Structures are given as C-alpha cells and as structure tokens.
Amino acid sequence: xxxxxxxxxxxxxxxxxxxxxxxxxxxxxxxxxxxxxxxxxxxxxxxxxxxxxxxxxxxxxxxxxxxxxxxxxxxxxxxxxxxxxxxxxxxxxxxxxxxxxxxxxxxxxxxxxxxxxxxxxxxxxxxxxxxxxxxxxxxxxxxxxxxxxxxxxxxxxxxxxxxxxxxxxxxxxxxxxxxxxxxxxxxxxxxxxxxxxxxxxxxxxxxxxxxxxxxxxxxxxxxxxxxxxxxxxxxxxxxxxxxxxxxxxxxxxxxxxxxxxxxxxxxxxxxxxxxxxxxxxxxxxxxxxxxxxxxxxxxxxxxxxxxxxxxxxxxxxxxxxxxxxxxxxxxxxxxxxxxxxxxxxxxxxxxxxxxxxxxxxxx
Amino acid sequence: xxxxxxxxxxxxxxxxxxxxxxxxxxxxxxxxxxxxxxxxxxxxxxxxxxxxxxxxxxxxxxxxxxxxxxxxxxxxxxxxxxxxxxxxxxxxxxxxxxxxxxxxxxxxxxxxxxxxxxxxxxxxxxxxxxxxxxxxxxxxxxxxxxxxxxxxxxxxxxxxxxxxxxxxxxxxxxxxxxxxxxxxxxxxxxxxxxxxxxxxxxxxxxxxxxxxxxxxxxxxxxxxxxxxxxxxxxxxxxxxxxxxxxxxxxxxxxxxxxxxxxxxxxxxxxxxxxxxxxxxxxxxxxxxxxxxxxxxxxxxxxxxxxxxxxxxxxxxxxxxxxxxxxxxxxxxxxxxxxxxxxxxxxxxxxxxxxxxxxxxxxxxxxxxxxxxxxxxxxxxxxxxxxxxxxxxxxxxxxxxxxxxxxxxxxxxx
Numbered sequence: 001x002x003x004x005x006x007x008x009x010x011x012x013x014x015x016x017x018x019x020x021x022x023x024x025x026x027x028x029x030x031x032x033x034x035x036x037x038x039x040x041x042x043x044x045x046x047x048x049x050x051x052x053x054x055x056x057x058x059x060x061x062x063x064x065x066x067x068x069x070x071x072x073x074x075x076x077x078x079x080x081x082x083x084x085x086x087x088x089x090x091x092x093x094x095x096x097x098x099x100x101x102x103x104x105x106x107x108x109x110x111x112x113x114x115x116x117x118x119x120x121x122x123x124x125x126x127x128x129x130x131x132x133x134x135x136x137x138x139x140x141x142x143x144x145x146x147x148x149x150x151x152x153x154x155x156x157x158x159x160x161x162x163x164x165x166x167x168x169x170x171x172x173x174x175x176x177x178x179x180x181x182x183x184x185x186x187x188x189x190x191x192x193x194x195x196x197x198x199x200x201x202x203x204x205x206x207x208x209x210x211x212x213x214x215x216x217x218x219x220x221x222x223x224x225x226x227x228x229x230x231x232x233x234x235x236x237x238x239x240x241x242x243x244x245x246x247x248x249x250x251x252x253x254x255x256x257x258x259x260x261x262x263x264x265x266x267x268x269x270x271x272x273x274x275x276x277x278x279x280x281x282x283x284x285x286x287x288x289x290x291x292x293x294x295x296x297x298x299x300x301x302x303x304x305x306x307x308x309x310x311x312x313x314x315x316x317x318x319x320x321x322x323x324x325x326x327x328x329x330x331x332x333x334x335x336x337x338x339x340x341x342x343x344x345x346x347x348x349x350x351x352x353x354x355x356x357x358x359x360x361x362x363x
Numbered sequence: 364x365x366x367x368x369x370x371x372x373x374x375x376x377x378x379x380x381x382x383x384x385x386x387x388x389x390x391x392x393x394x395x396x397x398x399x400x401x402x403x404x405x406x407x408x409x410x411x412x413x414x415x416x417x418x419x420x421x422x423x424x425x426x427x428x429x430x431x432x433x434x435x436x437x438x439x440x441x442x443x444x445x446x447x448x449x450x451x452x453x454x455x456x457x458x459x460x461x462x463x464x465x466x467x468x469x470x471x472x473x474x475x476x477x478x479x480x481x482x483x484x485x486x487x488x489x490x491x492x493x494x495x496x497x498x499x500x501x502x503x504x505x506x507x508x509x510x511x512x513x514x515x516x517x518x519x520x521x522x523x524x525x526x527x528x529x530x531x532x533x534x535x536x537x538x539x540x541x542x543x544x545x546x547x548x549x550x551x552x553x554x555x556x557x558x559x560x561x562x563x564x565x566x567x568x569x570x571x572x573x574x575x576x577x578x579x580x581x582x583x584x585x586x587x588x589x590x591x592x593x594x595x596x597x598x599x600x601x602x603x604x605x606x607x608x609x610x611x612x613x614x615x616x617x618x619x620x621x622x623x624x625x626x627x628x629x630x631x632x633x634x635x636x637x638x639x640x641x642x643x644x645x646x647x648x649x650x651x652x653x654x655x656x657x658x659x660x661x662x663x664x665x666x667x668x669x670x671x672x673x674x675x676x677x678x679x680x681x682x683x684x685x686x687x688x689x690x691x692x693x694x695x696x697x698x699x700x701x702x703x704x705x706x707x708x709x710x711x712x713x714x715x716x717x718x719x720x721x722x723x724x725x726x727x728x729x730x731x732x733x734x735x736x737x738x739x740x741x742x743x744x745x746x747x748x749x750x751x752x753x754x755x756x757x758x759x760x761x762x763x764x765x766x767x768x769x770x771x772x773x774x775x776x
Contacts, residue, residue, distance in 0.1 A: 003365060004695075070365055280768065313683065
C-alpha cells in the first residue's frame with residue numbers, strides 16, 4: 001500500500017544523521033575542501049553511528065540489522081547534506097560490505113566482514129570507474145581471465161575512494177562469462193595505487209587511480225564464487241548517487257534561501273522578489289521530485305524487483321537537477337556566490353560530479 | 364513505512380478504468396476534438412451509469428472520509444481517484460472533463476456546505492439523468508486574482524440577488540442549462556470588505572436571471588464545454604450560501620481562505636489529469652519507436668546514448684517525478700495531513716511536464732507527431748491547459764514560494 005512516510009526506525013536514523021551532519025560534518029566542510037582531506041576525528045565519530053556495522057550479522061560482530069536500500073538512501077541524503085566528500089568517506093567501507101552481504105559466499109563473508117565490525121573505522125572500497133570516455137559499468141575494459149584455477153586481472157581504474165588505506169578493494173572486471181567483481185588486497189602483486197586524484201569537487205574525498213597489471217587472485221576471491229548477478233549492485237550504486245545528489249541539492253537550496261531572506265535590495269529582502277522566489281520554489285519542487293524517484297528505485301531494490309530503469313532514471317534526473325539547483329543557488333547570491341567565503345560555489349563543484357563519477361557509494 | 368506497492372484493489376480498479384479509457388474514450392477522441400460543440404451522449408450516458416455505481420469518475424470530493432478509514436488494505440480514496448483520473452485522461456482529457464458529475468461546484472459544496480446543503484445539492488447526482496455541477500469564479504478582469512472579482516450578491520428579503528459575468532466555467536453549459544445541475548457562483552457581499560466579503564452561492568440550473576451567453580472555442584480539451592455565464596438580478600434562496608453570511612468586523616480573509624482550501628484537494632486531481640495526457644504521449648512515442656526497432660538502453664553509458672534515448676529517458680523521468688509528487692499530495696489528503704504546499708508542487712510540476720513532454724513527443728515523432736491522423740498533436744494542444752487552470756504555473760509557484768519562505772501574501776506579492 002502506497003505510503004510516503006518513513007518508518008519510526010528510518011525517521012530516527014534520519015534525525016540522528018541530520019544532527020551528525022549539522023554538528024560534525026558541516027563545520028569542517030570548507031576546510032576539508034580547501035585542504036583536500038578528511039579531519040581525523042570524523043571517521044571515528046561516524047563509526048560510532050554504526051553506518052557500516054548496522055547491517056552486518058551478529059555472527060561476525062555486527063549489529064544484526066538487515067540491509068535496506070531505502071534506509072541507505074535516507075542516510076546518504078543526510079550525510080551528503082553535511083558534506084559530500086566527508087559523507088562518502090565514512091560510507092566507503094559499505095562499498096565492500098554491501099556487495100558481500102548481497103551476493104558474497106559464506107567463506108567470503110567470514111573472511112572479510114569481521115574486519116568491518118570492529119571498534120574502529122576500517123577503510124574498504126570498490127574500483128569501478130575507468131578513465132575512458134565510453135566507460136560502461138556493466139562491461140568494463142578491465143578484464144579478468146581464467147588462469148588455471150585462478151583469475152588474472154588487468155586494467156586501469158580511477159576515482160577509487162580510500163584505495164591507499166583500504167583493507168580490501170572490490171574490483172569490477174569483465175570476465176569471459178560477464179561482469180564479475182573480485183576481492184583484491186591493495187598489497188597484492190601487480191596492484192599499483194597511483195597518485196591521489198585531483199578533482200574539481202568532492203575534494204575532501206581521497207580517490208586514487210588503481211592500476212592492475214597481471215594481478216593473480218584465487219577463484220575464491222571472485223564475489224559470489226562462481227559469479228553472481230551484479231546488476232542489482234550497479235543499480236544500488238546509481239540509487240546511492242541519486243540520493244547523494246538530493247543531499248547536495250538541498251544543501252545548496254537551504255543556503256541560498258536563507259541568504260535571500262537576509263539580503264536586502266531596493267528596500268526589501270531579495271526573496272520578496274518573484275525573480276528570486278521562483279528560483280527557490282523550483283528548487284524546492286525538484287528536490288522533492290529527486291528524492292521521491294530515489295525512494296522508489298530503492299524500494300524496488302529492497303523488494304528484489306528489477307530496478308535498472310528506475311535507478312538510471314533517478315540518477316540521471318538527480319544529476320541534472322542538482323546541477324541546476326546548485327547553479328541557481330549560486331546565482332541567488334550573485335557575486336558573493338562566486339567567493340569562497342560562501343559554500344555555494346563548493347556545492348556547485350560537488351554537484352558537477354554526479355553525471356560523471358559513479359560508484360562512490362552504494363545503498 | 365515508505366512503500367510504492369499498489370494494493371490489489373487499486374490495481375484492479377486501475378485496470379478497469381484503463382479499459383474504459385481505451386474502449387470508450389479513445390475511439391471518439393478525434394471526433395470530439397474536430398466537432399467541438401457536439402456532445403458525445405452515448406459516452407455521457409454510459410459514464411453516468413458507471414459513476415452511479417462507482418466513484419471512479421473523478422467526482423472530486425463528496426465529503427465522505429469514512430470510507431478511507433474503512434479500507435485499511437487499500438489506498439485512500441484521493442490516491443485511488445488520482446490513479447483513476449490518470450487512466451481516464453490517458454483516454455482523453457476533454458472527455459474526462461465532460462463526464463457528468465458534481466465537478467468543482469460539488470467539491471465546494473462538499474468542503475463548505477452544511478449537512479443539509481450537501482444532501483439538497485448532491486442527491487441529484489444519484490438520479491437517472493446525467494447531471495453536472497460547475498464552479499464559476501473567473502471573470503473577464505479577474506483570473507488568478509480571485510479576490511478581485513466584481514460579481515455582487517445583495518440580500519433582498521428572503522433571497523440573494525446575484526449580478527455579474529463569469530467566464531471559463533468548465534461544464535457551465537451542462538450545469539446551468541442542459542441538466543438539473545447547479546453552478547457555484549463566487550460573488551462579493553461587500554466589495555469594501557475585500558476577500559473577506561467573498562462568498563460562494565449555489566445557483567440551481569434554470570434559475571431565472573442566469574444565462575449562458577457563450578461557449579468558448581479552444582486550443583484543446585474541445586470535448587469539454589467552457590461557458591460564459593451572466594447573472595442578471597438572479598435570485599437564489601437565502602440558504603444557498605456556502606458558509607456564514609456574516610462579514611467579520613476586523614479585516615479577515617478566513618471565509619475566502621476556506622474556499623481556497625478546496626484547491627488543495629483539487630490540484631492533485633488536475634495534476635493527475637495532466638499525467639494521463641503525458642503518459643498517452645509517452646506510450647505512443649515508445650510504441651512507435653519500438654515498431655522501428657528502437658529500444659531505450661537504460662543502463663548504457665550516458666556518453667553512448669543517442670539523442671532520442673536521452674530525450675525519451677528525460678521524458679519518462681519527468682513524468683514519473685510529477686506522478687510521485689502527485690501521489691504524495693493525494694496520500695496526504697487521505698492521511699489528513701495539510702498539503703497546501705505539496706498540492707501546489709504537484710500541480711506546478713505536472714502542468715509544466717505535460718506541456719513539455721507532449722511538445723517533445725510531437726518533435727520526436729516528426730511528421731507523425733504533427734499529423735492530425737494521430738492523436739499526439741491533439742495531446743499537445745490538450746496539455747497546455749493543465750499549466751493554466753486550477754491555478755496557473757505562476758500562481759502555484761507563488762504559493763510554494765510563500766510557504767517555503769514563510770511569507771504572507773503581503774510580504775511576497
């Protein structure tokens with residue numbers, strides 16, 4: 001039965017993360033962008049919230065909750081609202097744990113999940129995007145070939161978050177039988193972690209190029225053993241991207257709306273001019289529209305329904321709208337919006353990422 | 364718990380409504396567009412018989428919320444109606460508007476009438492002959508600014524005497540002259556009291572002094588009549604006023620706001636009608652592309668998509684965004700949550716989306732789109748009104764802006 005209200009549990013999660021976002025992430029947002037780093041106190045504080053451990057089974061030391069894409073969407077929106085790069089950093093281990101939970105073998109779960117159920121933040125990540133104009137997540141240029149009983153991986157990945165510190169990297173690669181993913185340790189022979197990527201936005205987030213040159217991994221390193229349907233995982237990343245865009249869009253909207261109510265021109269607040277007020281009303285409509293599309297796609301994932309169409313539409317829509325919203329938010333501030341004293345130029349740079357970079361988070 | 368699963372009941376109702384749209388509306392859609400003032404009586408009579416047994420024809424709000432509480436397992440009645448209206452308007456929005464029912468006038472009676480008035484005015488919709496209700500607000504020099512209406516009502520003994528000219532009255536001809544229906548006329552008791560002086564009066568069909576002087580010729584929705592109604596010393600009984608006749612001493616717009624609240628309930632319905640037209644265009648475009656071997660590759664790398672695929676995906680996403688906003692606004696009504704902001708949001712979004720999507724469909728289909736042999740060009744013409752009636756795009760933006768900024772109508776004009 002159609003229902004638009006989050007459950008009590010989801011609402012509690014949302015509120016908790018909203019406060020965290022406001023009190024812990026946002027105060028560091030500007031500095032983290034300027035200095036290209038995540039302040040050391042943030043990951044431990046985020047770890048205490050249990051974002052990663054929550055859905056891990058008690059048998060591996062987790063909290064025993066169930067993975068829910070919808071809860072993931074609510075969480076990502078709130079964290080991205082505080083700061084996109086900061087939020088993606090603390091969520092990065094889920095790029096490993098969520099796929100393991102979804103399709104990992106028992107052996108893989110036993111091997112890797114306890115590492116992400118401890119008392120301290122442990123970095124984990126996934127290598128998806130490739131530096132190619134026609135990069136196709138479902139059919140990457142990175143190849144995995146059979147070699148005896150093992151696999152040999154070759155290819156170049158980019159924008160891999162936290163690769164330098166990750167306990168394990170889930171590398172997506174094309175096998176002769178279709179898309180696969182492989183649990184690769186960063187220290188494995190043939191793995192080179194390149195220099196930190198220099199991006200236009202999302203600067204707080206450490207991302208790296210990862211080069212795989214004849215990396216040999218055992219058959220047991222393939223996610224799901226003999227292989228698994230990874231399409232729902234790709235969809236879950238698209239939905240995560242849409243949800244993060246909602247957070248950034250809302251951040252830009254709130255910032256410009258409050259500014260417009262304060263800023264006076266011709267004897268009244270500029271928000272009292274329809275030219276400004278209508279920019280804001282359109283932002284409000286689109287933020288809700290983006291959010292509902294993301295919710296619907298996440299709901300389909302939780303139901304186990306095919307969600308590629310919905311996830312792709314939600315992601316595309318969100319990527320388009322967040323850019324317009326951030327651009328208009330900057331316009332509302334006029335010249336001040338262009339100055340780094342204000343956050344809107346940062347939101348605009350962050351917003352630009354959504355249509356381009358994929359696979360930075362998963363629900 | 365966030366959920367997008369339709370109940371079986373809603374799903375079945377939707378299927379049945381779709382059959383009506385496909386089998387009863389589509390076949391006469393073009394004919395009714397090209398023969399503007401001809402009434403499709405077979406369709407009207409058939410719909411009258413259907414609507415007496417079910418509530419699927421979008422007869423707005425008859426003020427019964429009891430049902431909603433009883434149907435725990437199904438969508439509430441507003442949400443169910445929104446879905447039914449989308450289906451019917453997928454068939455033909457002009458025909459949907461011409462379906463005999465209490466209409467907006469009925470919505471006003473349901474929202475602001477006493478139990479006695481509801482009984483007196485709404486019982487007629489259970490009779491044997493097709494009956495229409497209509498609402499008369501707009502005047503030649505007062506559209507969105509409905510507080511500026513000039514029609515007057517003055518008391519004379521045991522009657523109200525109405526004078527004025529009303530335009531753009533949907534189903535006005537059918538409600539005022541061609542059935543035993545009624546027209547809800549907005550008029551001012553005291554023009555010096557501004558909004559506070561405006562009241563709605565129910566004028567029964569055939570009341571002396573009420574004339575239909577013109578039926579408009581329009582760009583689209585031609586199956587629906589849009590009438591000019593003139594009131595010349597039109598006398599209506601005292602108890603035909605909706606709400607109190609007293610004008611508050613201090614300047615207050617409470618009464619006016621009460622009537623305006625009707626729009627919170629009707630805007631999601633209008634948004635749903637826009638969705639139906641948009642989906643018609645979307646479905647036709649998808650089918651035509653499929654016939655030519657073109658299927659949209661959703662998961663493909665964005666840089667490798669064709670312009671056609673990108674456009675189509677954008678159209679689909681826009682329609683679904685508008686649909687979810689509309690469902691939410693309707694769901695809020697069923698939950699008893701105030702939805703003034705969300706009702707305007709869905710109406711503004713759906714009005715814009717249907718206008719754009721149908722124009723885009725004409726473009727994508729090229730000569731097929733522009734040809735009157737197909738319905739796409741008609742849908743484009745039908746679509747435009749969605750961004751105008753029940754509050755224009757701009758009026759809805761204004762309402763949204765005031766809400767999100769916490770501004771009164773004085774602070775943001």
